[in-house]
Amino acid sequence: MxxxxxxxxxxxxxxxxxxxxxxxxxxxxxxxxxxxxxxxxxxxxxxxxxxxxxxxxxxxxxxxxxxxxxxxxxxxxxxxxxxxxxxxxxxxxxxxxxxxxxxxxxxxxxxxxxxxxxxxxxxxxxxxxxxxxxxxxxxxxxxxxxxxxxxxxxxxxxxxxxxxxxxxxxxxxxxxxxxxxxYGPRMRVKDARQTFLGIWIRNILTGQPVLVFGDGRQVRDxxxxxxxxxxxxxxxxxxxxxxxxxxLGADDPANLQDTAQLLVQAAGQGSFALVPFPPDRKAIDIGDYYADYGKIKATLGWQPAVALQEGLQRTLAYYRTDGAHYWEEADHARS
The missing domain is CATH 3.40.50.720 (NAD(P)-binding Rossmann-like Domain)
Incomplete structure (x- = not known):
């Protein structure tokens, strides 16, 4: 470095x-x-x-x-x-x-x-x-x-x-x-344009349910x-x-339902619900995905250090403090 x-x-x-x-x-x-x-x-x-x-x-x-x-x-x-x-x-x-x-x-x-x-x-x-x-x-x-x-x-x-x-x-x-x-601090949370975890974080902290599309069994890293x-x-x-x-990839891939449950637990509040896939999203959904990151580990010595549960806790802590700088604009647009 x-x-x-x-x-x-x-x-x-x-x-x-x-x-x-x-x-x-x-x-x-x-x-x-x-x-x-x-x-x-x-x-x-x-x-x-x-x-x-x-x-x-x-x-x-x-x-x-x-x-x-x-x-x-x-x-x-x-x-x-x-x-x-x-x-x-x-x-x-x-x-x-x-x-x-x-x-x-x-x-x-x-x-x-x-x-x-x-x-x-x-x-x-x-x-x-x-x-x-x-x-x-x-x-x-x-x-x-x-x-x-x-x-x-x-x-x-x-x-x-x-x-x-x-x-x-x-x-x-x-x-x-x-x-x-x-995912983590500073990600876009006012909508799902960047990552679905962003809007999940916002919903958890603003008292809205997390919506998990389909059966929630899709695996992600x-x-x-x-x-x-x-x-x-x-x-x-x-x-x-x-x-x-x-x-890049992780050692702890999880399905979306378990990820939502982990987020609720990490936040100590909130809920999630399974809802039907919107047709436009279903058409481009890729099903299960998690990567083999062995090449970068062998070549450069990289491997992830932050497990999902710890990362979610850090992310929630950031938005509890600074969330208004991220979803205030979306609230104004909606009103």
Whole structure:
């Protein structure tokens, strides 16, 4: 982690959930951090996310689709954590073109900016397990066939492979992390655009029932955000990660009904109910999923440190204190 001391680091999507947690960690490691975020309401950026380090980071409000801004911002940076993206699977189906522009075309223009203006930069790209589609076997390793079930998965796959091609052809050092269900402080909780656990947390703390779709037996794995940040830093610091794809995953996958029960227990309040799948969500549901993260463990020594129960307790504690900064806006919109 000494690799980041006094180094210049750019984070796209830096005011979002994972980007802000990464920024806080990098400040602790002595990095000079610049955050790029469009603050488009649907995409999860929130200035409160960087409250602990707001005087120690630079913030540039711009869109990764702005090629001229990205050409300027990339210059002189040592590391780029490329986290900006459209993450809603449902939105990608209802309005596919913004997803295409953000998750595919913008990624290509960012890499072109690196090629022409900063070829020595090291990139880490945040990808998704969604591109595997419905698993053919479990746990899912990196050799599993790719079969996205929605537009988001297709475009993220394109963004991912742009990074690998530029690594392999142009020597722009890049590595890819396929994230699973990431949760923790600073995640979007006013709706389910980013993760269903977000709206579950909000409902628990505001006295509304948690709604579990279907029979609740779908199995998922979950990573606490601090563990995800650690994986990103390891990828950035190690040349062994260049040109590689890594799954993240957990040792304690759980079905959704058990996860809801665990959340109620951790909160000491609330309830959950099984409800029918909305048709639009059922059409893109992937069934059971949990990953084999053996490759990143063997290559970089990463493994998750925070179990689901502990992570839920930490997350609940954060939103009990700071929740108003996350769901107040949604309440205003609804009223």
């Amino acid at each position: 000494e690799s980041f001391n006094n180094k210049r680091v750019l984070i796209t999507g830096g005011l979002g959930f994972i980007g802000s947690n990464l920024a806080i960690r990098l400040v602790q490691l002595g990095a000079q951090v610049t955050l790029v975020d469009s603050l488009i309401p649907e995409y999860g950026g929130n200035l409160w996310n960087i409250e602990p380090v707001k005087e120690q980071v630079r913030v540039n409000i711009s869109d990764v689709r702005d090629e001229h801004a990205m050409k300027y911002l990339i210059q002189g940076q040592d590391f780029l954590f490329n986290l900006a993206g459209q993450t809603s699977h449902l939105d990608s189906m209802q309005n596919p073109y913004p997803d295409l522009e953000i998750n595919a075309r913008a990624q290509l223009s960012i890499l072109e900016a690196c090629r022409h203006h900063n070829p020595a930069i090291k990139l880490v790209f945040a990808s998704t397990r969604q591109m595997y589609g419905a698993p053919r076997y479990l746990p899912v390793d990196e050799k599993h066939p790719l079969a996205p079930v929605d537009v988001n998965g297709i475009n993220k796959m394109a963004g991912e492979w742009y990074h690998l091609v530029y690594n392999n052809v142009y020597g722009i050092r890049a590595s890819v992390l396929r994230l699973t269900n990431t 979950f990573n606490y955000v601090d563990d995800v940040v650690e994986a990103m830093l390891l990828c950035a610091a190690s040349d062994a990660a260049n040109g590689e794809i890594f799954n």
